[in-house]
Amino acid sequence: xxxxxxxxxxxxxxxxxxxxxxxxxxxxxxxxxxxxxxxxxxxxxxxxxxxxxxxxxxxxxxxxxxxxxxxxxxxxxxxxxxxxxxxxxxxxxxxxxxxxxxxxxxxxxxxxxxxxxxxxxxxxxxxxxxxxxxxxxxxxxxxxxxxxxxxxxxxxxxxxxxxxxxxxxxxxxxxxxxxxxxxxxxxxxxxxxxxxxxxxxxxxxxxxxxxxxxxxxxxxxxxxxxxxxxxxxxxxxxxxxxxxxxxxxxxxxxxxxxxxxxxxxxxxxxxxxxxxxxxxxxxxxxxxxxxxxxxxxxxxxxxxxxxxxxxxxxxxxxxxxxxxxxxxxxxxxxxxxxxxxxxxxxxxxxxxxxxxxxxxxxxxxxxxxxxxxxxxxxxxxxxxxxxxxxxxxxxxxxxxxxxxx
Ligand code: NAP
Ligand code: MG
Numbered sequence: 001x002x003x004x005x006x007x008x009x010x011x012x013x014x015x016x017x018x019x020x021x022x023x024x025x026x027x028x029x030x031x032x033x034x035x036x037x038x039x040x041x042x043x044x045x046x047x048x049x050x051x052x053x054x055x056x057x058x059x060x061x062x063x064x065x066x067x068x069x070x071x072x073x074x075x076x077x078x079x080x081x082x083x084x085x086x087x088x089x090x091x092x093x094x095x096x097x098x099x100x101x102x103x104x105x106x107x108x109x110x111x112x113x114x115x116x117x118x119x120x121x122x123x124x125x126x127x128x129x130x131x132x133x134x135x136x137x138x139x140x141x142x143x144x145x146x147x148x149x150x151x152x153x154x155x156x157x158x159x160x161x162x163x164x165x166x167x168x169x170x171x172x173x174x175x176x177x178x179x180x181x182x183x184x185x186x187x188x189x190x191x192x193x194x195x196x197x198x199x200x201x202x203x204x205x206x207x208x209x210x211x212x213x214x215x216x217x218x219x220x221x222x223x224x225x226x227x228x229x230x231x232x233x234x235x236x237x238x239x240x241x242x243x244x245x246x247x248x249x250x251x252x253x254x255x256x257x258x259x260x261x262x263x264x265x266x267x268x269x270x271x272x273x274x275x276x277x278x279x280x281x282x283x284x285x286x287x288x289x290x291x292x293x294x295x296x297x298x299x300x301x302x303x304x305x306x307x308x309x310x311x312x313x314x315x316x317x318x319x320x321x322x323x324x325x326x327x328x329x330x331x332x333x334x335x336x337x338x339x340x341x342x343x344x345x346x347x348x349x350x351x352x353x354x355x356x357x358x359x360x361x362x363x364x365x366x367x368x369x370x371x372x373x374x375x376x377x378x379x380x381x382x383x384x385x386x387x388x389x390x391x392x393x394x395x396x397x398x399x400x401x402x403x404x405x
Contacts, residue, residue: 001404003036004349010341011063011302012039013096015073016046017309021317022327022389023073026334029397034353034404035338040067044096046076050089057096061103068344070302071337072100073330074309097294097304104296105188107132107195109265110277110306111291112284113328115365117382118374121283127263129280130205133273134192137184140270144180153179182219189223193230194297196267197245201237202299202340206244206264210253210272223269281306288326288373291333303336305329313389322388324372331361331396353404360400369395 014023031037042060049056064070076082077095101108111130114120147153153170170179200207209227211220224247231238231245238245248256250272257266257280268276281290290306306329313323335354342350365374368384371392375384387395 001034004034004353005036005347006038006341006350007345007347008067008341009038009040010337011060011067011070012041013044013060013070013072013075013302014041015044015075015309017074017076017311017314018317018323018325019074019305019307019309019330020045021314022325022330025390025393026327026331029393030331030357030400031334031338033397034400035350044073044075046078046082046086046093047088049075049093049096050086050091053090054093054099057099058103061100064100064104064302065296065300068300069337069340071333072097072302072304074305074307076309100302101135101294104294104300104302105191106294106296106300106302107192107199108135109199109293109295110281111293112281113289113291113332114284115362117365117368117378117384118285118289119379120285122258124259124261125284126261128284129257129260129262130199130203130265131273131277131280132192132196132199132265132267133277134189134268134270135273136188136192136270138182138270139180142180142182144178146176146178147173148176150174153177155181184219184222186222186226189226190230191297192267193227194233195295196227196265197230197234197238198297198299199293199295200243200245200265201234201241202295202301203265204241204243206246207267208246208248208253208256208264209267210248210250211269212250214249220269285377286326286373288371289328291329291336293336301337301340303333303340305333322390324386324392325389326371326373327389327393328361328365332358356403357396357400360396360403363399364392364395367395 014020040063042056044057044060075096078089078092083089083092109130109132112128114128150173152172154167155170156167158165196207211223213220213224281287287307292304292306294302310325313325317323335357339351339354342354369387369392370384372386375386378384
C-alpha cells in the first residue's frame with residue numbers, strides 16, 4: 001500500500017512520562033505504517049524544556065502560528081515535588097499549556113469521546129457536549145482583601161494619559177468585610193468570541209453562550225455585547241452551515257444542558273467553564289476519554305488529550321510492569337490534527353485516514369477491547385475485556401489496516 005502523502009508539516013510537541021511512551025507507540029503502530037508523516041518536531045519533555053530554558057515551548061508555539069496546526073503530548077508542569085524529583089531543574093518552569101495558550105491567544109475546547117457501552121450519567125445525552133472556557137481574568141486575576149472597621153470602599157480607574165478617570169463606591173460597610181476587584185479585557189473577550197465562532201464553524205455545531213447579565217449588567221453585559229458584535233462577522237457562514245448562535249442566561253443554560261441531547265458547544269466565562277467542564281466531563285465518564293483543542297481567533301489549532309502524563313502508570317512501566325493506559329484521547333489528538341491538516345491542504349486522503357483511525361478505535365471498543373479504566377464503566381451486560389496499553393493499540397492497528405485496504 002502506498003503511504004498517504006502530506007504537504008505541510010504538522011507541529012509535533014512531544015511530552016513526558018506515560019503519555020510520551022504512548023506517543024511513540026501510537027506513531028509506530030497507527031500512523032507511520034500508513035502516513036508519510038511530515039512533522040516539525042519539538043521535544044517539550046521537562047528536561048529538554050529545562051535545557052533550552054523553556055525556549056522550546058515558545059518555539060513550538062510560534063511554529064504552530066506559522067503552520068496553523070499542532071498536536072501535543074501531555075507534559076509535566078513542575079511543582080515543588082517535581083523540583084525534588086528532578087534536582088537538575090534550574091527553574092520551576094511555567095505550564096507549557098499556559099505559555100502556548102497565551103502566545104496563541106487561544107481558547108480551550110474540551111469534548112468527551114462517547115461510546116454506546118458507556119452511558120453518560122445524564123441519560124438523555126446522546127452526543128458530546130463541548131465546553132469552551134474563557135481562560136483570562138475575572139476572579140482568576142482579581143485582587144481581594146479583608147477589612148475590620150466600618151468604612152467605605154471605592155474603586156478608581158485612572159488612564160495613563162490622565163484623560164479618563166472614574167470612581168465608584170463599592171459599598172459603605174458597618175464592620176468586618178471581604179472585598180474583591182476583578183477585571184476582564186475587551187481584547188481577550190473578543191478573542192474568546194472569535195475562537196468560539198471559529199470552532200463552531202470547524203465542527204459544524206451550534207454555539208451556546210451564557211452569562212449572568214441580569215445581575216452583572218455592565219460586566220457580563222460587556223461579554224454579551226462583544227459576542228453579538230463579533231457574531232456579525234460569522235453570521236453568513238453560520239447560516240450557510242445551518243448552525244446557530246444562541247445566547248441565554250447561565251441558569252437557563254444549565255437547565256437546557258441537562259435536558260438536551262448534547263451535540264453543541266457551550267461557551268462559558270472563566271469560572272463557569274472551570275466548574276461546568278468538571279461537571280460535564282465527570283457526567284460523560286472518564287478523563288481518559290476527553291480531548292482538548294486550543295483554538296486561536298485566527299483558526300490556528302492545537303490538539304491534545306485533556307489528561308496529564310499519567311505518572312503512576314509510568315512508574316509501573318519503568319519497573320517493567322505492563323500498564324493498561326488508555327490512549328484514546330491522545331490518538332484523537334493525532335486524528336484531529338491530521339484531519340485539520342488534510343482539510344487545510346485539500347488532502348482528502350489524509351482526512352479520510354483520520355476518520356478511519358477514529359472508526360478503528362470505536363470498532364475496538366465496541367468489540368469490548370478496552371483499557372482497565374473503561375472496563376469498570378461499561379453498561380451491565382456489555383462484555384468487556386481489559387487489555388494492556390500495547391494490546392489496545394494493536395487491536396486498533398489491525399482494524400485500521402483492514403479499513404485502509
Ligand atoms: P493525570 O496524568 O491525568 O492522571 C491522574 C489519574 O487519572 C491517573 O493516575 C489515572 O488513574 C487516571 N488517568 C488519567 N489519564 C489516564 C489514561 N489515559 N488512561 C488511564 N488512566 C488515566 O493527572 P495527574 O496525575 O494529576 O498529573 C500528572 C502530571 O500531568 C502532572 O505533572 C501534571 O503537571 C501533568 N498534567 C499535564 C497536563 C497537560 O499537559 N495537558 C494536564 C494535566 C496534568 P489511576 O492511577 O487510578 O489508574
Ligand atoms: Mg475545574
